Structures are given as structure tokens and as C-alpha cells.
Amino acid sequence: MITQKELKKKATRPWSTGGFLRQWLAGETVFPLEIPFSKPSGRILTSDFGKVRDWIAMLQRHSSSVKGSGYRLEYKTVNHKQLGQQRLPDRIVFESRDDWLGFIGCKDAFRQFDEITGLTKRQLPDVMPFLSDKPLKVIEHADNWPNLIRVCRYFQIRPHPDRYIRQLDIQGVDTKFIESYKSILSELLTLALEDDDFDDSVTGLAENGFERRFGLRFDEPLIRFRLLDSQGPVTDMSVPLSQFVEPTEQNISTVYITENKINGLTFPNVKDAMVIFGLGYGVRSLKSVEWLQGKKIIYWGDIDTHGFSILSAVRHSFPQTESLLMDQATLDQHKHLCVQESESKRFTGQLNNLTVPESALFTALKNNEQADNLRLEQERVGYSFIIQALKQPEHTI
Structure with missing residues (x-):
């Protein structure tokens, strides 16, 4: 037997789903709107007639015949072996939109x-x-x-x-x-x-x-970079992304990208190269810089789950990207300087843009195969290691 609370919930459904408003916009109507409900069985009539009688009275008190608006209550006469003829609610119907909207409060x-x-x-x-x-x-x-x-x-x-x-x-x-x-x-x-x-x-x-x-201006990310093979008065610059054009005063063939600010500031001189630094996950913004597509890109980040995640993001935009000092040998030589990566900030998803050795190291870090939440921050790597890694006659000056 339906209660007033259940009745209102059922009556509200065409509104709460948006169905009524859609039909109204389309010129269709849902009225008269009938609300289905379970009727008392013969067994209930016999065992709890008083409860049934109270239920009928409740439905009647809230119907339009008493309140002047709302639902119309229709009855049906049934024959009961013990109680004889009984007039029971058969249909609950909202005849008009106003009756229904008033009942559901909309x-x-x-x-x-x-x-x-x-x-x-x-x-x-x-x-x-x-x-x-x-x-x-x-x-x-x-x-x-x-x-x-x-x-x-x-x-x-x-x-x-x-x-x-x-x-x-x-x-x-x-x-x-x-x-x-x-x-x-x-x-x-x-x-x-x-x-x-x-x-x-x-x-x-x-x-x-x-x-x-929608073609609006916005506060663009600043790209900070250093020219690594320049004798000019200005070698350290920050420019909005849209103004990050290829320097004309230097033939740039290699672009290094590093997360850490101090590593960018102290990056060794390299022939025909620049270093971009301090972007973190902001490296994704570089995908719009078309002139970088024709350059050799080398990324140096932390040896932790996020470092490899950023490397994967860079390589997604620039498939030619190589990694620097992000290997097992570098980690082994600096394990005594490692710290723990915050559990809540670790990257545990899948990365699709790593080489086989990079992927193996990332998986080992993710699965804590060498130590719990192992992390080697790039600024902890000895400066001599970066010098050695870049010590190629054709690259250093």
C-alpha cells in the first residue's frame, strides 16, 4: 500500500529525470498522469482491515476532492468473501499539469x-x-x-x-x-x-x-631557458609560451629539459644547445612549440615514478626524446643519497612512451622491488656525473 512519501517520489520521477520538460518542449503531454501502486490483497483485507481503512482515509484526505488540487482518487468495488463489497482505491491520476506541479512542489x-x-x-x-x-x-x-x-x-x-x-x-x-x-x-x-x-x-x-x-588571451606559462653556447650579455631568459621562438643568434641543435631549477642554472656549457628548466608536468605545454620537433631533445628528471611519467609525457610530444642519467647505473651509484617518494603522490599508472630499460626501471620503482618508494632526486646526482655524461668532444665547449 503506497504511502504519501512513496506517492510523491513516484510522482516526481517525470520531473527529476527531465522527461516531462523534454516532452513539454516537444509539444507532447504526459497528462492524465497515472501513478501505479500496489493494492491490498484479499489476505491483507482479512488480516488487517483497520490498516487498510486508515490507508484509504489517508489517500482520500490528500486527494483533489478534499484539497481542491492534486491527484484524483478513483475507486473500484470488489467482493470479499468475509467482508462483502468493499470500495478500494484503484487509480491515482493527475489530470492536469498544474495539479501535478503543485503536488510535487515544482x-x-x-x-x-x-x-x-x-x-x-x-x-x-x-x-x-x-x-x-x-x-x-x-x-x-x-x-x-x-x-x-x-x-x-x-x-x-x-x-x-x-x-x-x-x-x-x-x-x-x-x-x-x-x-x-x-x-x-x-x-x-x-x-x-x-x-x-x-x-x-x-x-x-x-x-x-x-x-x-574560444579565442581569448590568457596568462601563458613562462618558459625559462638558458643558452649554453652563447657569449652574449643575456643567456638566461623567461618568455611566454607563444613567444618562445627559436633563438636566431645561436644555432640550436640540442635542447635539454630538466625539472630542477638549480640544475638548469648550473647546467654545463654545451655546443649549439639550450636547457629548459623548472616546468615539471608543465612540459606538456611545449607540444605546441613546433620548432622543437626538429631538434634533438634530451630529458633529465628525478629517478622516481613521476620522473618517468614526465619523461613519457615529453616523449609523447617529441618521440625523438632521449633520457639522461635516468638509468639503473646512476641509481646504483647514488642509492645512499636516495629518499622516499611520498606514497600519496606516486604515479602507479601505465606509461607507454618509455624504452625497454626505462620501462624496467620504472616498473621496479613502482613495485618497490629495490626499496620502498625509492626516489633519487636529480639535484642529489653528483655534478661530476653530469659533466661526465656530457663529456663528448662534439657537444662540450
């Missing part, structure tokens, strides 16, 4: 959705599919919907604005609003703009994804 939400639908049809019809696909998300953002439309219309008129978000002059919309609602704006703008007005290859919000997708 009249105001539907009114908002109706207003949003009208506003969107008039001002931004291209995003109407979003209302059908995600109606509950629309209601979630009901108070902000007019501003979301204003932002989308701005981009329709001025695609690829090539400005910082702070510079967008949209009436009634401030910088904080766009920063706070990038996720839903990305979905709406994808519908509102022409295909040529955004970069569909950029997905997600990470690494300034919203700005890159």
Missing part, C-alpha cells in the same frame, strides 16, 4: 523554465537543443540565464575576441561571472557559434581550455 521551477524557454527562443535559438538535453541544468542556472545569453551573444558578434576575459565589455556581466561559469558557457557557446568561430580540438577547461577554445 510550480515555481516550471515557471522559470517557461520564461527561460521564451527568452532563449527570442534571443539565442541556436542553444534550444541544450534546454531539451539538459533541462534540469537550465533550471539550476535559472537566475544566471539572462547573463549567460548576453555572453553568448557577445561572442556571436565578436568571435575570437583576442582579449583577456577582464577586457570583455558585456553589459551587466563582470569578469568573475565568466570565470565562474566557464563550464556551462563552453557548452552553450559550442551551440551558439559557427564551427569556424571556435577551436573544436580543445576540450575541457584544464590548461586554459576555455580561453584557447
Whole structure:
């Protein structure tokens, strides 16, 4: 026998799934809406008639015949061997949308959705599919919907604005609003703009994804590098990623990449080379630097799970990448200087861009085959080792 709580839960389902709003947008109707429920069996009537009678009274008290709105309760007469004819609830039906919305407490939400639908049809019809696909998300953002439309219309008129978000002059919309609602704006703008007005290859919000997708400026990562074969007055520089062009004053054939800042600052002189340092996982940003594809890339990182993870990421962008001092021999010679890698920060996934020896060492570290959470930080490697590793007549000066 259905309780009022169970009845409301069942009645709310067309709303909570978004099905009612989708049908309403399509011009369809779910009314009259019947709510299925289990009816008392003959055995229950016999054994607990008082409980059944109270249940019937409860349904009746909350029906439209008593409250003036809500569900209509229909009855059916049944013949019972011991109790004779009994009039039992047979159907619970919501005749109209207003009766149903009032019962589930969603009249105001539907009114908002109706207003949003009208506003969107008039001002931004291209995003109407979003209302059908995600109606509950629309209601979630009901108070902000007019501003979301204003932002989308701005981009329709001025695609690829090539400005910082702070510079967008949209009436009634401030910088904080766009920063706070990038996720839903990305979905709406994808519908509102022409295909040529955004970069569909950029997905997600990470690494300034919203700005890159819709042609906005952003605070780019700084690339710090040193020229290792230069007699000029400036050899240590930091530039935004988009300005990281190949130096013209030096013939660069080899590019070293190292995680540690002090190792970058003290990296030995190497003929026709530069060293990039201090990026960590930010090395992924280098994939957009096309001129690096034609260079010899050598990566030097920590001998730990994250060091090999970063090496794999670099090699994913630049398959020609070689590793430096990230081998078993280097680890063996410095085991007395090793520390423990933090358990919560270890990388335990799969890496697909390692050589056979690198992969074997990474697996040994991941599985703690040589010691628990073994880690050799690159700054603990003796300076003479890097000198020796680079001591090639054709590379050093």
C-alpha cells in the first residue's frame, strides 16, 4: 500500500529525470498522469482491515476532492468473501499539469523554465537543443540565464575576441561571472557559434581550455631557458609560451629539459644547445612549440615514478626524446643519497612512451622491488656525473 512519501517520489520521477520538460518542449503531454501502486490483497483485507481503512482515509484526505488540487482518487468495488463489497482505491491520476506541479512542489521551477524557454527562443535559438538535453541544468542556472545569453551573444558578434576575459565589455556581466561559469558557457557557446568561430580540438577547461577554445588571451606559462653556447650579455631568459621562438643568434641543435631549477642554472656549457628548466608536468605545454620537433631533445628528471611519467609525457610530444642519467647505473651509484617518494603522490599508472630499460626501471620503482618508494632526486646526482655524461668532444665547449 503506497504511502504519501512513496506517492510523491513516484510522482516526481517525470520531473527529476527531465522527461516531462523534454516532452513539454516537444509539444507532447504526459497528462492524465497515472501513478501505479500496489493494492491490498484479499489476505491483507482479512488480516488487517483497520490498516487498510486508515490507508484509504489517508489517500482520500490528500486527494483533489478534499484539497481542491492534486491527484484524483478513483475507486473500484470488489467482493470479499468475509467482508462483502468493499470500495478500494484503484487509480491515482493527475489530470492536469498544474495539479501535478503543485503536488510535487515544482510550480515555481516550471515557471522559470517557461520564461527561460521564451527568452532563449527570442534571443539565442541556436542553444534550444541544450534546454531539451539538459533541462534540469537550465533550471539550476535559472537566475544566471539572462547573463549567460548576453555572453553568448557577445561572442556571436565578436568571435575570437583576442582579449583577456577582464577586457570583455558585456553589459551587466563582470569578469568573475565568466570565470565562474566557464563550464556551462563552453557548452552553450559550442551551440551558439559557427564551427569556424571556435577551436573544436580543445576540450575541457584544464590548461586554459576555455580561453584557447574560444579565442581569448590568457596568462601563458613562462618558459625559462638558458643558452649554453652563447657569449652574449643575456643567456638566461623567461618568455611566454607563444613567444618562445627559436633563438636566431645561436644555432640550436640540442635542447635539454630538466625539472630542477638549480640544475638548469648550473647546467654545463654545451655546443649549439639550450636547457629548459623548472616546468615539471608543465612540459606538456611545449607540444605546441613546433620548432622543437626538429631538434634533438634530451630529458633529465628525478629517478622516481613521476620522473618517468614526465619523461613519457615529453616523449609523447617529441618521440625523438632521449633520457639522461635516468638509468639503473646512476641509481646504483647514488642509492645512499636516495629518499622516499611520498606514497600519496606516486604515479602507479601505465606509461607507454618509455624504452625497454626505462620501462624496467620504472616498473621496479613502482613495485618497490629495490626499496620502498625509492626516489633519487636529480639535484642529489653528483655534478661530476653530469659533466661526465656530457663529456663528448662534439657537444662540450
